[in-house]
Amino acid sequence: MLHGITRHLGAGVAATLLIAAALPVAAQQQNIEKLKQMKVSGTDPNIPTVAQDGKDAAQLRENLKRIKMPPGFKIDLYAVVPDARSIAVAPSTNMLFVGTRKTKVWAVTNRTGGATATEVKEFAPSLKFRNPNAVCWTRDGFLIVVESNRVYTFPAAEFFYEGADVAVGEVVAQGALIPPEEESFNHSGRVCRIGPDNKLYITLGQPFNVQPREKLELYTKTGIGGIVRMNQDGTGREVFATGIRNSVGMDFNPKDKTLWFTDNQTDGMGDDIPLGEINRATQAGQFFGYPYIVADTRITENGYDKDTIPADAVNPQVKTDAHAADLGMAFYVGKQFPAAYQNGFFSAQHGSWNRTKPIGARVLFTSLKADGTADKTEVFAEGWLDDETGIYRGRPVDVAIAKDGSLLVSDDYAGAIYRITYSGQ
CATH class of the missing domain: 1.20.5 (Single alpha-helices involved in coiled-coils or other helix-helix interfaces)
Incomplete structure (x- = not known):
């Protein structure tokens, strides 16, 4: 500009x-x-905290009375967290680290071990993050934060988060995750996971509604519109999966180690097409159909519907409602919920912005068959979208499993983390 x-x-x-x-x-x-x-930056070490009470928190709790779930489940406000997006549950302490699409990563602490967080404050305020949507943990306790075009690592972040200055490393320097000329405000929120191979996996949404043909070769080579993986020090980068429009959620099945991911689909083709996708990658190098086909729909923009669909295109495991905006997902690894939830994953639908009648703003659950493929997907929690007025009272973004087996749900619209528990009563 x-x-x-x-x-x-x-x-x-x-x-x-x-x-x-x-x-x-x-x-x-x-x-x-x-x-x-390990030098001092000069930033004020006194970090303001986010108020966890007052009328806004009271209204959030009131809104949760509208949420419908299966019998025995209960939802409560866990923390007020402005712009809350991706959730990373700390490995050793009762903490969460929460990404946003703005300039902050939040440290959410529960010092009492109760049902709600006791403190929410900015993490590493001496750094001015740029779209730090992605947060995830390594097995040895390093927090990974992925911006649009940079990757940070923070050793022992859950123990050294109190002050403004924290130990930091750059896994990928600014401008080296994608070519700088491909930076965009669109589809630039990354997500990350550490895989069973101990490598770092990062989703890279392509910035267009449908990418121009002249971008295909570059995007395939760099992993834009796909998923890349690398060693935790940034070396050994490779493109893991391609043919993806914009994935903002992924997780590994702990049983068979396959990678599952959501994918947000093309706009402007009508209310009911194309359907959303949840995919399963069983090995490196797979192609998932975009921009030639989404679920059962050929993409007409830029004439891709005239092309032959690549023979190796992998079909989605789950087809979801068009434009519901499937985002974060997590396999249920807890023990609090009934046995029916032990072999499957939860996923969040952010809700539509480009549909005549809005849809989404809910949490889904997908069970798996014995062979590890998807069985049945059903609505687990809904009510953030008022069907009569079309008004959103919240927009779920990510889901995560807390150490006690409860389900955490982030909401960037309402600025909150919710906690879903099961009592069986």
């Missing part, structure tokens, strides 16, 4: 603008280098 502006300005003014734009980036990198060396 600055290059377009500077064409109409004198050289001196243009140079000033470009220097001004570069200053925040340079200052950010200088701060990162300080933190790598």
